[in-house]
Amino acid sequence: MKMMMNCKDVTRLMSERYERTLSLRERMSLQVHTAMCVGCTNYGKHLEVLRKATARLREGNAGGEK
């Protein structure tokens, strides 16, 4: 892996962390990058929102107010 990850690499790793355990090095690179990058910090939060949304759909709690 490159020493400095760009946003493209970071978004990919942020997705992969739902699929596999990241190495220490990968986790540190992510942390270093997000500390400086608002866009990727938001991206990470948005993936969590997606997670919660799909969980809602899965449980049948996605009807919204009628």
Next chain:
Amino acid sequence: MTHADAQAGSPPWDDATIAAIRRDMLRFARMQLRDGGAAEDMVQEALMAAMSSAKRFEGRAAFKTWMFAILRNKIVDHIRASSREICASALIGRAGEDAELEDFDVLFDRRGFWNPDDRPATWSDPEASFEQAAFWAVFDICMNNLPEHIARVYTMREFLELETAEICARLGITSSNCFVILHRARLGLRECLENRWFQGEAR
């Protein structure tokens, strides 16, 4: 549950409840299957299975959760049986991972950093959005905007909670290919939700 319900052991359903749950189940099934007919059949089967069961429920929410669990299992069975044929043609013959992600290159500059216009913004109170029916309509649209094979892998992972290893094995693709497809689904969904929902909401 009221005392009378508990005594009679009667299920917490009436026509309106069934209709509402059926609608939600149908949307869920359509998202996975992209086949209106198959989705209808599966929802019908799940409903009948649930209604003919003698199981008792602590109210409507528990009943609905249980029905969704039945539906999910039926969809998993269906996908387990048919995913190879359905997906193989879409997945094979692709030019590989880089081609898969090519359409997202426009989000980033030459060095791989966000273009200013595409940089993910702050989403205000997503939990509040979850309570609005309009949000879920947009979510539907965004799911449907994903290419079919991408959406399928994503729903197998997130809605049916299959492990990535099983998904790859079923579809006959490598795990790194699987990761890329899931990444692409998340990129696309996020982008769509931001453009169609959260951006307007921030006004």
